[in-house]
Amino acid sequence: MSEVRWTSGVSAAIAAIQGASAEAVRDVTEDLLSVSRERTPYDQGDLQRSGKASVDGGGDVVHGAVSYDAPPYDEIQHRREDFHHEVGTDHYLSGPLDENRPRYHAYIAGKLRDALS
Numbered sequence: 001m002s003e004v005r006w007t008s009g010v011s012a013a014i015a016a017i018q019g020a021s022a023e024a025v026r027d028v029t030e031d032l033l034s035v036s037r038e039r040t041p042y043d044q045g046d047l048q049r050s051g052k053a054s055v056d057g058g059g060d061v062v063h064g065a066v067s068y069d070a071p072p073y074d075e076i077q078h079r080r081e082d083f084h085h086e087v088g089t090d091h092y093l094s095g096p097l098d099e100n101r102p103r104y105h106a107y108i109a110g111k112l113r114d115a116l117s
Contacts, residue, residue: 013116020115022055022062024108029053029064031104032097036066039092046070066093 033053040048050070056063 016115017112018059020111021108022058024111025062025064026053026055027111028104028107029055029066032064032093032100033066035096035100036093039096040068041092066097068093 030053033051037048037051040051042048047068047070051066051068053064053066056065
């Protein structure tokens, strides 16, 4: 009797990709927090200090979020363009996300490629 045996390694590849995606999303989320903190309007620093990054999930879905928790000050400062802000500090969260989105996508893709190497 002759036998041919092949092990695909698909399970290991999936686990590697899932681990890399969680790590990459965590890295990107921490970077966005850092970049956005530099752009928060600063009076007494409450808003800046309230920033936090979180990553939830695993497996096929990983969700990263950056939030500022100084209600209602955080939402008002982010949305009100008629307030006097230093140049570049309005939209202190969505601005850095939009500006860095291509870099973040490239970083995540690179981490996934590396996981399969």
